[in-house]
Amino acid sequence: MSRRLPPLVLALAATGACVSSNAMWSARQLANEARALEAEGRAGDAAAAWARAAVKAESVAARHPGSPLVDGALTLQGEALARIGSCGMAEAPLRRVLEGGSDGTLRERAALVLAECALDTGDPAAAEHALAGPLESRDRGRRSRAAYLAGRAAVLRGDLAAALELLSRSVARLAPASVEGQRARLLLVRVAASRAESLDELGAVARRLTALLESRPAAPVSAEALALQGTVRRVLVPDSSGDVAQFRAAELARDSLGSAPLAGRLFLRMLTFAPSSLFAPKALVAAAGLLPESHDSLLAVLASAYPTSPYTLALRGEASPAYAAAEDSLARAFGLALRSPALAVSVTVRAPVPGRRGPMLDAP
DSSP: OOOOOOHHHHHHHHHHHHHHHHHHHHHHHHHHHHHHHTTTTTTHHEEEEEEHHHHHHHHHHHHOOTSSSSSHHHHHHHHHHHHHTHHHHHHHHHHHHHHOOOOHHHHHHHHHHHHHHHHHHHHHHHHHHHHTTTOOOSSSSHHHHHHHHHHHHHHTTTOHHHHHHHHHHHHHHHOOSSSSHHHHHHHHHHHHHHHOOHHHHHHHHEEEEEEEHOOOHHHHHHHHHHHHHHHHHHSSSOOOOOOHHHHHHHHHHHHHOOHHHHHHHHHHHHHHHHTSSSTTTHHHHHHHHHHHHHHHHHHHHHHHHOTHHHHHHTTTTTOOOHHHHHHHHHHHHHHHOOOHHHHHHHSSOOOOOOOOOSSSSSSO
């Protein structure tokens, strides 16, 4: 004889499954809402939706430990926590998924989140370790996202050639209108800007940026693209611009775009168009540090053409009262705040001595 479970037990089991299923459905809906809000650029509202999704998913995993939905809930919980910047809290549920017996889809999703968290903390090695599985995924979307994250890791490692290959592969597979696809294309443009060695090459980057912006990207990508476009335009100043604009363009190429060769050439441009500028010697010093193949010859030019410049003297380790004045002039030209007046006064005025000075005007 076959034994049958009592009707009450069956009813309770069905009720529990229904409750967990409904809670998981609610968590997924909140996650979808959060993604839609992110695409609209409503970061605050998106974060609130992600937080609610994390709580709902955690509840499913905690209250229904035997449910087949647990691993999915843990994955969604980790994804939601990571989206609100709580990668430390996201790691535990994601590790449970990776180390348990969940299916490949959930393991790949968990690995992708862990990789992104590693990138956010500046650990490309950990990110690449986590991406080993997703890079071989049978799912086109996850495989493409893994390539995008691996491209970001390559950028952090300074391997721009690998970054270009990985990001190009990612862009080819991601939906053009997706936020992820737009971010990948923007990162490709950033890498191209960092590899530009001439103004002509940077001009091509500017045209790619214009095309990206004309495609009306999602709000977060649009804001980043506009900021990069502004920087590129400030680097692409004409030769007829003044010495301050040219010096600033070279600094932006070095510090914001990350292109040492382009920055070095732009610093040297000042010697052609503004050789008598107060900042020409400083530009020579900067170029020497950015163009190692020309380092010695540039310093020789500095010593012969500007022997008394405060920058030349400072490079030799010699004291120069004019050095601070030159730096203040450059800061003033850039519209930056000068050193605190109190610091300047303290050089010529003795430090205050504590104690009573003069008669008390009012009774203590």
